[in-house]
Amino acid sequence: EPEVTQTPSHQVTQMGQEVILRCVPISNHLYFYWYRQILGQKVEFLVSFYNNEISEKSEIFDDQFSVERPDGSNFTLKIRSTKLEDSAMYFCASRERQGDYGYTFGSGTRLTVV
Amino acid sequence: KQEVTQIPAALSVPEGENLVLNCSFTDSAIYNLQWFRQDPGKGLTSLLLIQSSQREQTSGRLNASLDKSSGRSTLYIAASQPGDSATYLCAVVTDSWGKLQFGAGTQVVVTP
Numbered sequence: 001e002p003e004v005t006q007t008p009s010h011q012v013t014q015m016g017q018e019v020i021l022r023c024v025p026i027s028n029h030l031y032f033y034w035y036r037q038i039l040g041q042k043v044e045f046l047v048s049f050y051n052n053e054i055s056e057k058s059e060i061f062d063d064q065f066s067v068e069r070p071d072g073s074n075f076t077l078k079i080r081s082t083k084l085e086d087s088a089m090y091f092c093a094s095r096e097r098q099g100d101y102g103y104t105f106g107s108g109t110r111l112t113v114v
Numbered sequence: 115k116q117e118v119t120q121i122p123a124a125l126s127v128p129e130g131e132n133l134v135l136n137c138s139f140t141d142s143a144i145y146n147l148q149w150f151r152q153d154p155g156k157g158l159t160s161l162l163l164i165q166s167s168q169r170e171q172t173s174g175r176l177n178a179s180l181d182k183s184s185g186r187s188t189l190y191i192a193a194s195q196p197g198d199s200a201t202y203l204c205a206v207v208t209d210s211w212g213k214l215q216f217g218a219g220t221q222v223v224v225t226p
Contacts, residue, residue, distance in 0.1 A: 051185075
C-alpha cells in the first residue's frame with residue numbers, strides 16, 4: 001500500500017537553528033499538509049499546499065515557517081529559527097484529489113529543540 | 115469557532131467487550147468526520163470517513179455514526195482485542211481545502 005514517508009524520524013536541534021523536515025507524499029496525490037502535535041496536546045493544523053502554493057495556513061504558521069515542493073516529489077517544512085516551543089511531533093499528510101478527503105499520514109518527525 | 119471534544123479521555127476494558135467512543139463538535143457545518151487511530155510514537159491511521167450526508171459507516175468490527183444536527187459521532191468497536199489498544203482521534207473537515215480539526219483523543223487499553 002502506498003505510504004507517506006517522513007525523514008528524519010527524530011531530530012534534535014539547538015534553539016535558533018534552522019531545521020528542514022522532509023516528506024515524500026504519495027505520487028499521485030495533489031493536496032499536501034503539515035500538522036503538529038505537542039506532547040500531550042491535540043494534533044494541530046499548520047498548512048495546506050496545492051498546485052505549488054499555500055492554500056491555507058493557521059495562526060501558528062508565521063514567518064518562521066515555510067513550505068516547499070522543490071522537485072515534484074519532496075514536500076518540505078522549514079523552520080528558520082527554532083524555539084523551545086517548536087518541540088513537537090510533525091506529521092505530513094496527503095490526499096488524492098478534490099472531493100476525496102481520505103488522508104494518508106506519515107509516521108512523523110519528532111523535533112526536539114534544546 | 116469549531117471545537118471538537120472526545121469523551122472519555124481514557125478507557126480500559128477486558129478483551130471481548132464492545133467499545134463506545136464519543137466525539138462532539140460545536141459547528142454542524144462540516145464536510146465530513148473522520149476517525150483515526152494513533153499508536154504511541156507513530157503516525158495516524160485512517161479508520162473511517164463519514165460524509166456529512168451519511169448517518170453511518172462500517173468497516174469490519176468498526177462502526178461509526180454521525181448525527182450532524184446534534185454535533186455528535188460515536189465509534190463502536192465490537193469484540194475488542196488487545197491489538198485495539200491505541201489512541202482514537204476524531205476529526206472534522208470544515209472547508210474545501212480539507213483542513214482537519216482534531217479532538218484530543220480517547221486512549222483505549224484492552225486487557226487480555
